[in-house]
Amino acid sequence: MAASLLKKRLLELYGRLFDRFGPQGWWPGDTPFEVALGAILTQNTNWQNVSRVMADLKVNGDLDPVVLAQMPEADLALRFRPAGYYNLKARRVKNFLTFLAARFANSMERMALEDLELLRVELLGLHGIGPETADSILLYALHKPTFVVDAYTFRILSRHDLITEPRSYEELRQLFMERLPVEVPLYQEYHALFVRLGKDFCRPQPRCAGCPLEDWPEVGL
DSSP, rough: HHHHHHHHHHHHHHHHHHHHHHOOOOOSSSSSHHHHHHHTTTTSSSSHHHHHHHHHHHHHHOSSSHHHHHHHHHHHHHHHHGGHHHHHHHHHHHHHHHHHHHHHHEEEEHHSSSHHHHHHHHHHHHHHHOHHHHHHHIIIIIIOOOOOOOOOHHHHHHHSSSOOOOOOOOHHHHHHHTSOOOOHHHHHHHHHHHHHHOOOOOOSSSSOOOOOTTTTOOOTO
């Protein structure tokens, strides 16, 4: 598909999803640190499970990088139990907390001042922080213009002939960033709308009836 046509289709897709679903208000969190922590904990689980962990940490006054860093890893794992893979996630959170303390003196505000590409490389260098988690932290916690790709992205694009062969995470990320305006709110909303569409309609076994893309004309029609 020609680049100009693909750009047009991506903007049409966004418009249809936004018209149907409206603003999603994603990612939930009161502080940048809360958003970053949520991005790590939500790996391989759903947000409902993570929200239980976050609520517990808030009630106990523990939703703070210094407080969590002082907890033994085993204690942290117990706190993360509802989010699943809790031992692994405790280790990953500890890696992030160590980085945040050493590099930015526990300040997400200082972290937000760093160059996007340099910071992305550093986050990807942390054990347990993959591209989706890194970009979620950058986009939602730090308001950096990077596009988040997830399991829904390829499924939705391929089912509507916007791509015709498998693409790597980075190829899909660049597909959006090279064709959309460089706007943090747009990137945030687009990703959140993909999540909504994937959960409600574009499942592994698709529910096409009532989908906002059900009557979206194919190219050339």
